[in-house]
């Protein structure tokens with residue numbers, strides 16, 4: 001769990017290894033050429049500890065998330081939205097095995113407001 005917030009052009013990340021929080025622009029996100037075919041997003045190395053984080057978008061083969069509305073589910077939505085945005089910015093290729101990101105209505109259910117921000121205290125309040 002590492003993305004804290006998604007803005008239009010920037011992303012806030014908390015390092016899993018050292019908990020350092022930082023912001024960077026989408027354009028600083030790289031995809032190694034090997035990863036073009038997997039859809040895996042490679043975040044820039046942590047400036048404090050050097051850890052590199054990989055984000056894996058939902059594939060068309062994945063089962064629905066077991067706990068809808070949970071922290072983990074909402075983080076996965078953010079990963080999928082980030083992937084979609086990087087594809088639109090042509091930083092990543094669109095590949096068949098990656099599922100489409102949730103639509104705006106679906107996103108709005110879990111993230112009120114323009115910024116997609118994870119807050120651990122706002123959850124478990126969504127009925128289908």
Ligand SMILES: [Zn+2]
Nearest residue numbers: 015018046049
């Ligand atoms: Zn770190």
